Amino acid sequence: MLEFSGLTKAFGNHKAVNNITLTIPQGQMVGVIGRSGAGKSTLLRMINRLAAPTEGQIRFDGRDVSALKGRDLLAWRSECAMVFQQFNLVGRMSVINNVLMGRIFHHSFATAMLQxxxxxxxxxxxxxxxxxxxxxxxxxxxxxxxxxxxxxVAIARALVQRPKVMLADEPIASLDPLNAKVVMDALRRINQEDGITVLANLHTLDTARTYCDRIVGLMSGAVVFDGTPDQLTDRQAREIYGAEADDAFSEGVTSTMLTPRAQAADTFDSAA
Amino acid sequence: MSSHHLATPAFVIEPGQDPVTIFEKHRAELQRSRLFMNIAMAVLFALLLAVSIYVSKFYPDRLWAGLPRIFEYFGTVMPNLEADNLFAARQANGKAVPGSILYWYSDLGKYLQLLFETVLMAITATMLGAAIAFLLSFPAARNLAPLRWINVLARRTTEVLRGVPEIIIALLLVFALGIGPLAGVLAIAIHTAGALGKLFSEVNENASMRPVEGLRSVGGTWWDEMRFGIVPQVLPNFVSYSLLRFEINVRSSSIVGFVGAGGIGQELNHTISFYNDDRVMAVLILIVLLVTVIDLISERLRTHLVGRENLI
Structure with a gap:
């Protein structure tokens, strides 16, 4: 179980993440949505401590992971895998060695350096x-x-970490619709077969609706929606994306999905 | 290049096959073919090392035998200082007291003037060389050259420019232009243009081509692409390399004087040839001090400039 309490990240006077309190049970697939700059990436990066929280706590199974240091922090990162938008692989290294990097935490200095x-x-x-x-x-x-x-390959690297949590920061934002589907299907399968908690930042609403058990909507660093895809109404989606009432707002426009859910698209078209 | 065949890294897994078994088989193949190349390379390296040790007679006993003679030389150029007279002032007749620092450094004014000249030579040569290198670096970069033959021409030019040691260029230029700093400045600038041209072009080759495509997509010329797509990316690196080269050029400009190309080297050569006494040591100490101070200043400047440039 992953718990955030009063989690805040400030850059100077600007609060990228503002006082977030959430509980995510083990094995849930959560889609985090919001406009760019809403604090989605910062939230995810605080979980594996690529960014340090300014205030508040992150607990995993009761243990405060926001206060870890040294070897304990590395151990937590090895349990809490991450997939990036730009994949973050080592281009000049073989695919197999890239994947084996996921085991690097369990190696001594010498065996790691010698691969x-x-x-x-x-x-x-x-x-x-x-x-x-x-x-x-x-x-x-x-x-x-x-x-x-x-x-x-990046997901395979995350898998060999044998993680308990997998963070995916815009995993399909740089991909074409077919590859987006392959990657999202893979994340969903890993979530269901291995019971790994998946937290994915998604920039398209219909992807979040299709794949996630739960959707968290962020605006200006704060949670403005937390519920199942069915509970997310048109009005709430507009609020999250800050669309003006008069503007046309269509899930289909932002979609990278091969087969957007016709029903959802209809609802938004008629509302617009 | 050898025509040795490396196992191809691509392989196919048929449905129903165990992926691990197939992978291990291909991995073993790849490793076998790499092992052969690695052993061949190691043998070749050992052979070349043995030959070069034999040719240069790099034997420890010779080294040990020669070592004391180095100190012997330094013995002859050590200053003859006397503790009592160390800080003695000039005598009434205007002459310095033998054994005093004043006596040892009686030519200090001349030395300082020459050191100043040396630094000015290095600055001028670095600026001149870096400017030429800058212009050459774009056609010399494989990814940026507009035409293949221009690329080849630019690369060969930088190779020729840095191929000849600056002391030899200085010798030729002294013969052509006469004794003085001009020959030294030009010699160092030519070498700098070649050396920096190579480094700059490699920086250019590592630059991202995305901004260049962006400039091309708006209808920009090759010059626009270089000026706005590449220069902003590579400038911090260019500055850093140029300052590093400046440090090297301060050392070079204190050497080229040996062949009459100006700077403190001329005085060092003079003292070695005509006096071979403590004046050699006096000049050497000043050169070491100058180079150290320049290195320290340049390093600070480099971190300062590159740090600021990166923010833009």
């Missing part, structure tokens, strides 16, 4: 790649892959 991974670890990495249909690229350099393939 001395065991046959079991290699098998784990290949099975993770195979789950995402990428095993055949294992010996290529990561930079030879397309964007969608790179993101799948």
């Amino acid at each position: 001395a991974f065991s046959a079991e670890e290699r098998a784990l990495a290949i099975r993770a790649l195979d789950r995402l249909g990428m095993a055949h690229t294992a010996l290529q350099r990561a930079e030879t892959l397309s964007g969608g393939q790179m993101q799948r």
